[in-house]
Amino acid sequence: YLSALPLLQFIVCLATTINMPSRRILSSGRLAACAAVSFQAVSGFQIVLPSQERTSSSISSATSTCLHISSPLSAPGIPAVDISETAPRDIPSMLGWAEACGVQKSDGFDLTSDDGGFDVYARTVEDLPAGSPVVFVPEQMILSSNKAAAELRTDDMEDAEKLLKSLNADEDIRQFYLMLKVLLELEKGQESPWFPWFNSLPRYYSNSASMTPFCYNCLQSLMRKLAMEERATMNHLTTSVKKSPYLSVETKGNVELLVFAYQIVYTRAFDAVDGDLRLVPMGDYFNHGTQTEVEMVYDEDGNFFCQTSYDVPAGTPLRMSYGDPTNPSYLFARYGFLDESSPAVFCKLFPPHINKDMLELGYAQNRMLFGKDGSISEEVWDILLYRYLSSTKVGDRRKLMKAHRDGDYETKLALQEQYYEKTSVLLLDHIDTFCSQLDRLTEKGQERDFNEHPRLPLILKHNEIVRQTFMTVRQQLAG
Numbered sequence: 001y002l003s004a005l006p007l008l009q010f011i012v013c014l015a016t017t018i019n020m021p022s023r024r025i026l027s028s029g030r031l032a033a034c035a036a037v038s039f040q041a042v043s044g045f046q047i048v049l050p051s052q053e054r055t056s057s058s059i060s061s062a063t064s065t066c067l068h069i070s071s072p073l074s075a076p077g078i079p080a081v082d083i084s085e086t087a088p089r090d091i092p093s094m095l096g097w098a099e100a101c102g103v104q105k106s107d108g109f110d111l112t113s114d115d116g117g118f119d120v121y122a123r124t125v126e127d128l129p130a131g132s133p134v135v136f137v138p139e140q141m142i143l144s145s146n147k148a149a150a151e152l153r154t155d156d157m158e159d160a161e162k163l164l165k166s167l168n169a170d171e172d173i174r175q176f177y178l179m180l181k182v183l184l185e186l187e188k189g190q191e192s193p194w195f196p197w198f199n200s201l202p203r204y205y206s207n208s209a210s211m212t213p214f215c216y217n218c219l220q221s222l223m224r225k226l227a228m229e230e231r232a233t234m235n236h237l238t239t240s241v242k243k244s245p246y247l248s249v250e251t252k253g254n255v256e257l258l259v260f261a262y263q264i265v266y267t268r269a270f271d272a273v274d275g276d277l278r279l280v281p282m283g284d285y286f287n288h289g290t291q292t293e294v295e296m297v298y299d300e301d302g303n304f305f306c307q308t309s310y311d312v313p314a315g316t317p318l319r320m321s322y323g324d325p326t327n328p329s330y331l332f333a334r335y336g337f338l339d340e341s342s343p344a345v346f347c348k349l350f351p352p353h354i355n356k357d358m359l360e361l362g363y364a365q366n367r368m369l370f371g372k373d374g375s376i377s378e379e380v381w382d383i384l385l386y387r388y389l390s391s392t393k394v395g396d397r398r399k400l401m402k403a404h405r406d407g408d409y410e411t412k413l414a415l416q417e418q419y420y421e422k423t424s425v426l427l428l429d430h431i432d433t434f435c436s437q438l439d440r441l442t443e444k445g446q447e448r449d450f451n452e453h454p455r456l457p458l459i460l461k462h463n464e465i466v467r468q469t470f471m472t473v474r475q476q477l478a479g
Contacts (some may be wrong), residue, residue, distance in 0.1 A: 080189040083260045085204040089117050094200035098282050104136040108314065111285055118204055119337075121287040122318040132308045134294055134318060137283050139302035143194070145174035145269075145277040148181035152246065160243035169236035174277040175265050180241055182261045182279075187251055197281040198264075205263050207336030209234045211455050218445035218459050220438055220466065222348060222365075226333035234262050267335050272298055280304045288331065289319030290341040296320065324366050328465075336455075338462055344369040345469050347380050348434050351387060357401055361386055372469050374476035376427075381416055384423040424477055431474045438467050 091111055108126030113119060128134070164170055185192040192198070208216075208227030216224055216231075238258040241247070251257060268284040269277050283304050286294055293316060295309045312318070323330055327346065328339040346365045354363055362368070362379035369377040382404070389397035396415060403411035416423070442463055445456050 081186060081195065081198045083203055083256055087203050089120060089202060090196070090199045091117075091120055094196045094281075097196035098137075098141075101141055102136075102138040103141070103282050104133075105282075106132060106134050109134060109318075118202065119287075120200075120202075120285065122285045124293075124312055124316055124318055125314055127314050128308045128312040130308055130310045130312075132312075133305065134308060135282055135304070135306040137280050137304040139304075141281050142302065142304060143178065143181060143185075143279040144272075145178045148177040149174075152177055152180055152184075152244075156245045157243075160240050163243050164236065164240040167236040167240065169233065169240065172233060172237060174275075175269070176237055176240060178269060178277055178279065179237055179261050179265045180244055180246070182264055183241065183247055183251055183257070186257060186261060187248060194281070201264060201268070203260070205267070205336050206455050206458050207263075207267065208333040209259070209263065209266070210336065211459075212453050214448060214453055215455050215459055218441045218456065218463070220348070220434075220441060220463060221350065222346060223329045223333060223462065226329055230266075230333050233266075234259065237262055278304075286318055286320040288322040288335070288337070288339060289317070290321075290325040290339070290343065291319070292321050293318045294320055326366050326369055328462075332458075332462055336458075338458065338465060340465065342372075344371045344375075344377075345466055346370075347376075347430075349380070349383065349430060351383070358383055358386060360401075361404060370469050370473045372472065374472040376473060376476075380427070381423060382412075384426055385416060385419055388419060388422055388426065428474065428477055431470050431477075435467055435470055435474075438463050438470075 095111070106124070106126075106128065108124040108128055110123050110125045111120050112123055113121070122135075124134075160176075161170075161173070164173065164176055169176075185194050186198060189195065204210075208230040211227065211231075216227055219227055238255070241258065241261075242252045264279070265277075269279045272278055278298075283296065283306060286306075293308060293310070293312045294306050296304065296306045298304055308318075322335060325339060325342045326344045328342040329346070331337065331339045331342075347368045347370045349368055351358065351363075361382040362377075363383055364379075367377060367379045368383065369375075369380070371377075382400075386397060386400060389400060396419075400412065400415050402408070403415070442460055445453075445460050445463075448456060450456050
């Protein structure tokens, strides 16, 4: 199969890159010496200049963008990636392709699955000491928003960018251009140098972008809000990308393909420290973990390096962080998995109005926490007390804020103890009300056919995990 693949041909884009705002950061900044101790930076890529160029008047001849646009989706005899949800993931061919292109792996690196191939993840089958190199990926294999924008951001894209801005989605400009690049490569079928990687990716997703409209009705309030935001982002990008003059009519009308490209970008791309958004073949097979076994960094040439963060025994999954482990609802909404290793969840307190005092006291989803061990963060008690005193003892509310600002924890503790009988009742009432809402949502979901709504079981399991945490907290409160 590998010998039948076309030569790996990449376009040298001479346009200057653009700087865009950074979000979640992939590299840790602690791996300055990684390149020195890791694999050699070599690549099996053959870089070939295309015979034809498309330029824009907005780009000077010294920085002209080289484009090679084709549309094999509508051409007979050129197989495309099968994006049906039941399509198998071709991992062996991807591994052979990656090695031929210069990817280097530690001897213990392995890709495996526990569910028949739907979720494929990295692990080590040998003991790896801390600081051991795990994976090296050459820069030429990496798809990035900066490179995509340098190649594709011409005057012809003005209408698409205007639409994106009108939809209040201009903050997703990096994802937009990376998604457009992915679609252009998918159009090439097996002629794309990235075809083996595309063919190894998941087709079935359980995140909010893949849920049915009814599924949203079974989500608790925070999760529903996050899910609707994710769905809106997908709709905005898939609508805006249709304005691109580079995509074929067939691609623009292929909703499943547009969604597939969206899922690739939003579930597999991560930020670099320079604000670039990057898709790293092979580097995207690390699952999420609260405790992370690997750390990533890019060298000055843009090559990707990964090494262990501590002594990792054989048989251990190799994991990175996708985001705040105390916000499993976000991880479920964006990536479609339940982070059962998360130590805590947001307490789901939503005051009708959040003022500056409350923000100063620590009102934030990653600080207002219920621990799975029944613990309650200090910020929860502070907000409850502040709200109670706001309607009963304004003088003591001022005393609370002064103590907080002065770092007078003895006074704060005295106030908490003085009003504990009141605030604990408020918290118990909140827990009971929220759990009753969850029970109704679960009953609603259980009445539907899971074949029609295949993400429902995972949603119900998410609700149950949250409910168990709340009930553990309740048991601690009730004594």
